Amino acid sequence: MCMVIFAPIFAICAFATCGGYYGRLQVKVDCAGRRQSNLSINIDFGYPFRLKDVHFNAPLCEAEREEIIFLHGDFSSASQFFLTVGVFAFLYSLLATIVYVFYQNNYLKNNRGPLVDFVVTSIFSCMWLVSSCCWAKSLSDIKTATNPTQVLLLISACRAHENKCTATQEPLWSRPNTSVVFGFVNVILWVGNIWFVFKETGWYKTGQRYPTRSASGKRNCEMRQRLYSESSFEQPDEGFGPQLSRQGSVNQQVNRQVSFNESQVSLTLPHAYLGKPVVYDRDSKVASQGPMIFVNEM
Structure with missing residues (x-):
């Protein structure tokens, strides 16, 4: 102008x-x-x-x-x-x-x-x-x-x-x-x-089409990718689908930690695992299959 x-x-x-x-x-x-x-x-x-x-x-x-x-x-x-x-x-x-x-x-x-x-x-x-x-x-x-x-x-x-x-x-x-x-x-x-x-x-x-990226910028980008890869969005494969080794360890953990005294049960929910839908009765036998969430007791 x-x-x-x-x-x-x-x-x-x-x-x-x-x-x-x-x-x-x-x-x-x-x-x-x-x-x-x-x-x-x-x-x-x-x-x-x-x-x-x-x-x-x-x-x-x-x-x-x-x-x-x-x-x-x-x-x-x-x-x-x-x-x-x-x-x-x-x-x-x-x-x-x-x-x-x-x-x-x-x-x-x-x-x-x-x-x-x-x-x-x-x-x-x-x-x-x-x-x-x-x-x-x-x-x-x-x-x-x-x-x-x-x-x-x-x-x-x-x-x-x-x-x-x-x-x-x-x-x-x-x-x-x-x-x-x-x-x-x-x-x-x-x-x-x-x-x-x-x-x-x-x-x-x-x-100006391809600007250079500084070293600090590259480190920040790598850190974001690492945090994203460690987030919960990468866990669907662990929760769905039959996995025998996974199921065995879950059964042992449930047998050790679950108490059938309903009056004295105190539960916390730090972790939730979506495993294969299995229902247990009081004799630790499989009664029926259906959706269930296993909870770790702290």
């Missing part, structure tokens, strides 16, 4: 503040003779910052003529690269927004959409980082090249001590500085979006 909302906005702010910049430097040359002085020399420059093509006329105080002076430096490659990345990032973010909102099913079909989005997002993250760093360095060089002190040194009349040369207006750098800030904000935004796009790919789901 952050990608859908903020990526187009920050991309517009980045390339708009860079591409729409226009700066002006104004200097004055006050010659000692006062005749050839020029108190208003305007030096205009802007995007794409080909300063070597920017020129202005300055008076020669020693003669009644002017000289043409060019600035130094060409920073068009860095500024154009930064602006191009911003424009393409804006277009792709708009396309991604349309796909996310209206074509969500096609986006997730066969997992192709998330994979393509992950690759493109990674590429734009690298391009934003490179272009922002290059533009920040170039902007620093542009400020140096248009520094009034450096420009006045290019004028021949200003090298003479009897002439006075000063800068009456300096360019404002708020917009290009803002473009650098928005460039690095886009870097953070696109790099952070890599994780969210990666979660939509099959790579993330494959890594």
